[in-house]
Amino acid sequence: MSAETRTMGKRRPYRRAMDGWWTRNPFFxxxxxxxxxxVLVAAYALVLLVGAVRLAQGEAAYSAWFESMxxxxxxxxxxxxxAVFLYHTWSWFEIMPRTMPAIFVGGKRxxxxxxxxxxxxxxxxxxxxxxxxxxGGGR
Amino acid sequence: METYKADVAIVGAGGAGLxxxxxxxxxxxxxxxxxxxxxYPMRSHxxxxxxxxxxxxxxxxxxxxxxxxxxxxxxxxxxxxVVEYFVAHCTEELTQLEHxxxxxxxxxxxxxxxxxxxxxxxxxxxxxxxxSGFHMLHTLFQTSxxxxxxxxxxxxxxxxxxxxxxxxQGVVVIEVATGQFTxxxxxxxxxxxxxxxxxxxxxxxxxxxxxxxxxxxxxxxAPLRDMEFMQYHPTCMLGTGLLFTEAxxxxxxxxxxxxxxxxxxxxxxxxxxxxxxxxxxxxxxxDRLSQAFWHEEKKGRTVTTAHGEAVHLDLRHLGENKLxxxxxxxxxxxxEYLKIDPARAPIPVRPAIHYTMGGxxxxxxxxxxxxxxxxxxxxxxxxxxxxxxLGSNSLVDIxxxxxxxxxxxxxxARGVSQSPHGVLEKQARGAQERALSPLRSARGKERHSVLxxxxxxxxxxxxxxxxxAADMQATCDKIAELRERYGRVDVNDKSSVWNxxxxxxxxxxxxLEVAQAVVHSAIxxxxxRGAHQRLDGYEQRDDANFLRHTMAYHGGGGPPRIGYxxxxxxxxxxxxxxxxxxxEQAQAQERKAAxx
Amino acid sequence: MAEGDRSPGASIEVEVLRYRPEQDSEPxxxxxxxxxxxxxxxxxxxxxxxxxxxxxxxxxWSCRMAICGSCGLMINGIPKxxxxxxxxxxxxxxxxxxxxxxxxxxRDLVVDIEDFxxxxxxxxxxxxxxxxxxxxxxxxxxxxxxxxxxxQFSNCINCTLCYAACxxxxxxxxxxxxxxxxxxxxxxxxxxxxxxxKRAAIMHAEDGVWGCTAVSYCSEVCPKxxxxxxxxxxNKMASxxxxxxxxxxxxxxxx
Numbered sequence: 001m002s003a004e005t006r007t008m009g010k011r012r013p014y015r016r017a018m019d020g021w022w023t024r025n026p027f028f029x030x031x032x033x034x035x036x037x038x039v040l041v042a043a044y045a046l047v048l049l050v051g052a053v054r055l056a057q058g059e060a061a062y063s064a065w066f067e068s069m070x071x072x073x074x075x076x077x078x079x080x081x082x083a084v085f086l087y088h089t090w091s092w093f094e095i096m097p098r099t100m101p102a103i104f105v106g107g108k109r110x111x112x113x114x115x116x117x118x119x120x121x122x123x124x125x126x127x128x129x130x131x132x133x134x135x136g137g138g139r
Numbered sequence: 140m141e142t143y144k145a146d147v148a149i150v151g152a153g154g155a156g157l158x159x160x161x162x163x164x165x166x167x168x169x170x171x172x173x174x175x176x177x178x179y180p181m182r183s184h185x186x187x188x189x190x191x192x193x194x195x196x197x198x199x200x201x202x203x204x205x206x207x208x209x210x211x212x213x214x215x216x217x218x219x220x221v222v223e224y225f226v227a228h229c230t231e232e233l234t235q236l237e238h239x240x241x242x243x244x245x246x247x248x249x250x251x252x253x254x255x256x257x258x259x260x261x262x263x264x265x266x267x268x269x270x271s272g273f274h275m276l277h278t279l280f281q282t283s284x285x286x287x288x289x290x291x292x293x294x295x296x297x298x299x300x301x302x303x304x305x306x307x308q309g310v311v312v313i314e315v316a317t318g319q320f321t322x323x324x325x326x327x328x329x330x331x332x333x334x335x336x337x338x339x340x341x342x343x344x345x346x347x348x349x350x351x352x353x354x355x356x357x358x359x360x361a362p363l364r365d366m367e368f369m370q371y372h373p374t375c376m377l378g379t380g381l382l383f384t385e386a387x388x389x390x391x392x393x394x395x396x397x398x399x400x401x402x403x404x405x406x407x408x409x410x411x412x413x414x415x416x417x418x419x420x421x422x423x424x425x426d427r428l429s430q431a432f433w434h435e436e437k438k439g440r441t442v443t444t445a446h447g448e449a450v451h452l453d454l455r456h457l458g459e460n461k462l463x464x465x466x467x468x469x470x471x472x473x474x475e476y477l478k479i480d481p482a483r484a485p486i487p488v489r490p491a492i493h494y495t496m497g498g499x500x501x502x503x504x505x506x507x508x509x510x511x512x513x514x515x516x517x518x519x520x521x522x523x524x525x526x527x528x529l530g531s532n533s534l535v536d537i538x539x540x541x542x543x544x545x546x547x548x549x550x551x552a553r554g555v556s557q558s559p560h561g562v563l564e565k566q567a568r569g570a571q572e573r574a575l576s577p578l579r580s581a582r583g584k585e586r587h588s589v590l591x592x593x594x595x596x597x598x599x600x601x602x603x604x605x606x607x608a609a610d611m612q613a614t615c616d617k618i619a620e621l622r623e624r625y626g627r628v629d630v631n632d633k634s635s636v637w638n639x640x641x642x643x644x645x646x647x648x649x650x651l652e653v654a655q656a657v658v659h660s661a662i663x664x665x666x667x668r669g670a671h672q673r674l675d676g677y678e679q680r681d682d683a684n685f686l687r688h689t690m691a692y693h694g695g696g697g698p699p700r701i702g703y704x705x706x707x708x709x710x711x712x713x714x715x716x717x718x719x720x721x722x723e724q725a726q727a728q729e730r731k732a733a734x735x
Numbered sequence: 736m737a738e739g740d741r742s743p744g745a746s747i748e749v750e751v752l753r754y755r756p757e758q759d760s761e762p763x764x765x766x767x768x769x770x771x772x773x774x775x776x777x778x779x780x781x782x783x784x785x786x787x788x789x790x791x792x793x794x795x796w797s798c799r800m801a802i803c804g805s806c807g808l809m810i811n812g813i814p815k816x817x818x819x820x821x822x823x824x825x826x827x828x829x830x831x832x833x834x835x836x837x838x839x840x841x842r843d844l845v846v847d848i849e850d851f852x853x854x855x856x857x858x859x860x861x862x863x864x865x866x867x868x869x870x871x872x873x874x875x876x877x878x879x880x881x882x883x884x885x886x887q888f889s890n891c892i893n894c895t896l897c898y899a900a901c902x903x904x905x906x907x908x909x910x911x912x913x914x915x916x917x918x919x920x921x922x923x924x925x926x927x928x929x930x931x932x933k934r935a936a937i938m939h940a941e942d943g944v945w946g947c948t949a950v951s952y953c954s955e956v957c958p959k960x961x962x963x964x965x966x967x968x969x970n971k972m973a974s975x976x977x978x979x980x981x982x983x984x985x986x987x988x989x990x
Binding site: 010011012013014015016018021022024025027028031035095097098099100101102104107109 | 754756757761762812813836837839840841847880883884887902905906948949950951952954955962964965968969971972
């Protein structure tokens, strides 16, 4: 264990090292996963951005990009990304109650779980609307 | 030895010490204050006070009522001039705390809410849910940070007072983190070190409540007054002694015996009614309730638990919502420690030591007989609690008289100069030698943890809720034996950094001397009054001989010398002390006699 | 109550981190066997060790009822109050007790919390009156609703468990940290207080709320439901607004 001590008279306060701190507690492991999922979220945003650029370049470019999205690798990437997105979304709404002032309804404080559930419900509703528009537009 | 020079040194940074420090800083910012505490201020035991603090606010209440309740609760032994001052300043001090940010519970219109408390005729207890002491302490501590003239010595242990030229001129302290001694020179010293309940075994008190200041003042000739009056709080957790606040009963809780019977009606506190009624039943004073428990136990009507006999504190009828809002800490204690949901099951409780009514004799100005030495809070006996303190009077005691001590010490400090440094330092060196002596292993093989346990057991046996001369004599003998063995204590730990073994031994030295004052004061009081109840032919109050304060003077290595002093009576002759319907009757008769 | 749940003679192994700066070059675990009962706390186990097995063990404690905040410890790796953690949660397994993480170890289970206290002293932790009032005018009016806005944050017992839970504090001790930010917010959110501007620089600094990455373990371990993560994160919004508004407000950018 690398650590340091500072001598102050007879005192010699011992400072513990932080190496590998996030492996010491499952809570920290989950936190690190949440943080890393953000990387994939960003990566997917990049993929969509490329798609948008291709669209601007014309139909042929866009079709090529679209076809490339159907490769087994791209499909696998999508499935993984979907799973990561779901976890990220959940973890995001899970900490949401900690980021906002207390909400009082009828003199009683709204429970954390209610806020999280409401957030997730709103996200699902948005997904449903987008999906409906996409499917409806495709017809 | 390192020296720090201050105008006023305060030992103890709980409610009283912090209030005193702020009072000095506000009176004169040029005066330097050394605020010394063996723990960080927010750990001080004020933190554990739950129920609240008394101050007259309601239109149908009056200072007269608060005065009468206090004197009546103290069983005649209160100094009435001091009580008059006290009740007149409670509300102002509580308002001051409100201005400083204390989160007192409120009524819907935003005004201060008050609750009922034992022995109080009208609701006047200000509260911050059931963590009133915690909020008062943190408010005072955080407010004290505003004043640059207050220099804190956190985790410095007081080893001795420096008395020179017949006056107190400083404190010798040990830095806990290093074991280093420092002389804190001061023109005036305030002791605010709290009670000495740890001389007993089962108590509501923190480990730090070891009577340090009492013992130091006592060693230097200041008398300890009325030490026989140790308060048993009637509703404490078995085994640990942790407190279930009187506010449980103030909010309407019941006490029941094994048959579910509200037994207090058998002890002159009835009749039993469904609604709480002030000064009736569960809202009687603590001494009476603890004594009633003792009788129930003798009658075999208590509940048997793994940690001994208990009665039930029944809060179920208050309902979940009220419990969570008004008594959250009680819910937490019951659930976490006992796995009991107070909304669904009664809590087993029994009396445990809670408060030291006596202490260093201090007058209305918080001055002790030793010039330059002041005392405030639980370590002092200023005369307001008499033979039995009423719940919610101590949290105001610490701020009313904490402020008084600060103001008076500041005045005194401005008028005196210090003896030469060399003389004071020589004294401090002597104190250092004495404090280091338990570390010299040549002395013997006694262990202080063993002595402490024997002391606490003996005190409980001899100075419990009911007392007899034989039991008290046995305790007198035991304490004398323990003091003799204390001279042979060997401290295992010889190190300097955070040596809590050594400081524990020093604390035991304080405890033993205070314990001796308690038991000798008790055996000499041949009557029953308030928290001092005897079973050996002295069952009655004896005003002719004992309407007097006990004064215990340090007797060196031997027992204390016991003397007496008069009680100051201004306007209320000690009458019959009765509660419940009997109390109302007695009051009516007294009124008639006064008018007839 | 834990009636009848003590099997006589039962015991439990308690491992305690020892570090005596005058003789040990670094900390090590020492094992003790302590009598077990279902209602004994970890603190009581430590007291047993000190009174009967090894009086040289040092730790802080006082009230025993989870209000003085002295006995914060790492118990099997989790920051907890020793007095409110019971041996029954670990029995028949062993209990491993250490000093709170992220603070320098002074000795054994005692850590140096001067950094915490110093930060408390820095945040103006007192009412700076919005409208000064004399004692004759009585109390400030404060409705239960207004009280609710800060009450939970005023319940902080300064036990520093949240600092032992916060990896950001461990990595960068300059970070103001959870408990102190909660106390800062406690005063800002008090209807009697008008000192928000005075505390703004500390709150909005990089070492202030922006040092937090929303791990929010602080709020998980808090024994008093203070929810310091909430105090920090709702102020990130306030801090961001403050930053952008200074460009909009006349003369604001100069501050």
